[in-house]
Amino acid sequence: EAQVTQNPRYLITVTGKKLTVTCSQNMNHEYMSWYRQDPGLGLRQIYYSMNVEVTDKGDVPEGYKVSRKEKRNFPLILESPSPNQTSLYFCASSLSPQGDEKLFFGSGTQLSVL
Amino acid sequence: DAKTTQPPSMDCAEGRAANLPCNHSTISGNEYVYWYRQIHSQGPQYIIHGLKNNETNEMASLIITEDRKSSTLILPHATLRDTAVYYCIVSVRTGANNLFFGTGTRLTVIP
Numbered sequence: 001e002a003q004v005t006q007n008p009r010y011l012i013t014v015t016g017k018k019l020t021v022t023c024s025q026n027m028n029h030e031y032m033s034w035y036r037q038d039p040g041l042g043l044r045q046i047y048y049s050m051n052v053e054v055t056d057k058g059d060v061p062e063g064y065k066v067s068r069k070e071k072r073n074f075p076l077i078l079e080s081p082s083p084n085q086t087s088l089y090f091c092a093s094s095l096s097p098q099g100d101e102k103l104f105f106g107s108g109t110q111l112s113v114l
Numbered sequence: 115d116a117k118t119t120q121p122p123s124m125d126c127a128e129g130r131a132a133n134l135p136c137n138h139s140t141i142s143g144n145e146y147v148y149w150y151r152q153i154h155s156q157g158p159q160y161i162i163h164g165l166k167n168n169e170t171n172e173m174a175s176l177i178i179t180e181d182r183k184s185s186t187l188i189l190p191h192a193t194l195r196d197t198a199v200y201y202c203i204v205s206v207r208t209g210a211n212n213l214f215f216g217t218g219t220r221l222t223v224i225p
Binding site for chain 1: 146148150155156157158159160163165201213215216217218
C-alpha cells in the first residue's frame with residue numbers, strides 16, 4: 001500500500017533532550033516536506049527536500065534539522081527541544097516538486113515538550 | 115503564492131450537497147486551485163485540483179469561475195464521514211511545492 005509512515009505517533013519529552021521523528025515513503029517520491037500544526041495557525045512548513053541531498057528551509061525552520069540521505073527517508077531532528085515546539089507534526093511527499101502534484105501526508109506525530 | 119479566503123465554518127445536512135466557497139482574487143495565471151481536507155487530527159487528504167476548467171472525481175467536483183477569482187468545492191451527497199476541515203490552496207505549477215494551508219473551513223455534516 002502506498003503510504004507515508006511517521007514514527008512515533010505520540011512523543012513526550014523534556015526540554016533539551018535530542019529527538020528524531022522518522023518519516024518514510026514507499027512511493028519513490030522526489031519531494032518530501034515537514035509541517036507543524038498549531039491551533040489557529042493552520043499548517044506551517046518547516047523544511048522541504050526536492051530530492052536526495054537537497055533540502056531547504058520552509059517558513060518556520062528555527063530549532064529543527066533535517067537530512068535526506070536516501071530518497072525514501074526524511075527524518076526531522078530536534079537537537080534541543082523547547083516547549084514552544086510542542087505541536088502536531090506531519091510529513092508529506094509528492095512525486096515531484098512540480099506544483100500540480102498532490103501531496104500525500106503521514107498520520108502525524110503529536111509531540112509534547114515539557 | 116496567492117492567499118485564499120474561506121468561511122471558518124459551515125453546516126450541511128447529511129445526504130445534501132455541501133458547497134464550500136473559496137475566494138482567491140489575487141490568483142495568477144499559472145496557479146492551480148487545490149482542495150485538501152483534514153479529518154480530526156489525521157494527516158490532510160488530497161481531494162481535487164484544477165487550473166481553469168471544472169473538475170470532477172470520485173470524491174468531489176470543483177467549480178472555478180471564469181475569472182478564476184473564486185471556486186467552489188462540491189461534495190454531492192455529504193455523509194457524516196465528510197465532517198472535516200477543508201483547505202483551499204492556490205499554488206504555482208513549478209518550483210518548490212509549498213502549499214500554504216490556512217485555517218480552512220470546518221464542515222460539520224448534521225444527521
